[in-house]
Amino acid sequence: MFDALTRQPDDPLLALIGLYRKDERPGKVDLGVGVYRDETGHTPIFRAVKEAEKRLHETQDSKAYVGPEGDLVFVDRLWTLVGGDTINRSHLAGVQTPGGSGALRLAADLIRQMGGKRIWIGLPSWMNHASIFKAAGLETAGYPFFDVPSQTVLFDTMMSALQGASAGDAVLLHAGCHNPTGGVISEAQWLEIAAVVAERGLLPLVDLAYQGFGRGLEEDVVGLRHLIGIVPETLIAVSCSKSFGLYRERTGAIFAVTTSSSSADTVRSNLAGLARTSYSMPPDHGAAIVRTILSDADLARDWKEELETMRLRISGIRQSLAEGLRDRWQALGAIAAQEGMFSLLPLAEADVMRLRNEHGIYMPGSGRINIAGLKTAEVGDVIDKLKNL
Ligand SMILES: Cc1ncc(COP(=O)(O)O)c(C=O)c1O
Structure with a gap:
């Protein structure tokens, strides 16, 4: 066979x-x-990661299952880093995932589950984006995002593509540190994107894989925070691979910003259900490290x-x-x-x-x-x- x-x-x-x-x-x-x-x-390996591992080694007393949603203290601390105080946390659904790739896949599965069919991707993009979305059964629609000879972001082309998208379509956005181009979206442009996305009824899926590698930890999420302040519903796939140097520990999270606590609860249960039928539960170690670091001011x-x-x-x-x-x-x-x-x-x-x-x-x-x-x-x-x- x-x-x-x-x-x-x-x-x-x-x-x-x-x-x-x-x-x-x-x-x-x-x-x-x-x-x-x-x-x-x-x-x-970050010094803080080594120290957190030492502490975990000394204090961890069980390897029993955690659950499909993963370590919820990790999820909460990570959101503080990503979203700060921008939204009402009861409207947020967050689930730990196996890296940023796992978060993107879970996001794509969720989009399929809610009847979404298509996702728009600015090209070129990280090679795995289209493959992950297609594997989840989404149709991918590409538009030119970057002109290599002139090294410029094709912002007008991007805006035309978004204006031509149908209500209910998803749109992939890189939060910053664009892979592979390094191309930058200014704060003013993020506001324009947010306005079109809200007006057209699109669902943004923001990929945040390099927080802290661009202009700074806070600066790298300014655009994303504008977006979630304007657009009613957003998905955010976070990878801790680079920002915490945890590549092989497969550490990340998917967040859904929703419009109510009951919507957040429904989304969370769907994410947990999708995780359960895929990998069941995310690996614990990386998330425990990030939780330890973000829970200790010195670390x-x-x-x-x-x-x-x-x-x-x-x-x-x-x-x-x-x-x-x-x-x-x-x-x-x-x-x-x-x-x-x-x-x-x-x-x-x-x-x-x-x-x-x-x-x-x-x-x-x-x-x-x-x-x-x-x-x-x-x-x-x-x-x-x-x-x-
Ligand atoms: C843009 C982008 N998104 C997501 C990822 C996924 O990272 P990981 O699954 O290793 O956490 C990467 C990794 O290279 C990336 O470049």
Whole structure:
């Protein structure tokens, strides 16, 4: 019966990891994988995470089931970080999920369950977005979000797409630190988006996977908070993978902002039911770590400080890259003002292959680079290689 299956293509980013590992050249540079790296090329465990793990090790006295909604203290603390005091909490339904991907999938399942059929996605987007939504049975509708040669967000195109969407359609929005473009939506533009979404009766699904990596922890949710203040119903998928460095612990949450406590209760029960028939319950460890950090003022302060050093490192590399590249490609000066770990270089696939084969500089064929994959000492060399393509 397994013969009925066809071999699925390998994930190109995972294949890239394999190629990079096999490369024995000493100066090789990995700009492919989407994880934060420090100046030594290492993906560190936050000090606060280590300390929280130590405390959990000493105090945790059971591994009994928690439940499909996960750790509700974690969910509550995480919401404070995301939404602050913007809404009445009794109108909020929040459920812990296996990472941001699990949150997106649960959101998509919920949209299907409530009769939604279609979700709008600005392109290019994170590769998994369309796959997750399609796997849940949603139709995806794409519109151009970013022009790579000029490095600009196509805001007018986005607004036309939203104006053409039908009531009941869902709309995917990146809260910030857009993957893969780094393109920024200004506060004024968020207000315009919120107005159209509310007017057209659309359901926004906001993906928040990089809080703290753009302009700062609070700054990175300003747009999202405007949105939930204006639009009556919103879904928010949160990933703790980057912001807490918990990638493999699969830590995240899905939040639904609703219009009443009874609606929130109904949504919560649906989310829990969908979780139950999928993975039953989310893994506990990552959420317990985040709960411990966010429940302790000293740990939280230390976590914020370390996150800020990461943000500043990325921002510094962005400034140097933009400075070095703008005389060859004027548009790439925009890299300085873009946010988050990623930017999308205007390279042909042949250029990407030359960089890989001739110089050991690895990135996917799309030209997406992980800025955090660069050490300060490598920036000059990478700029030279790019300029000499
Ligand atoms: C835009 C975006 N959303 C969601 C995710 C999901 O993160 P995870 O499932 O690892 O928490 C990622 C991960 O790279 C991402 O880039």
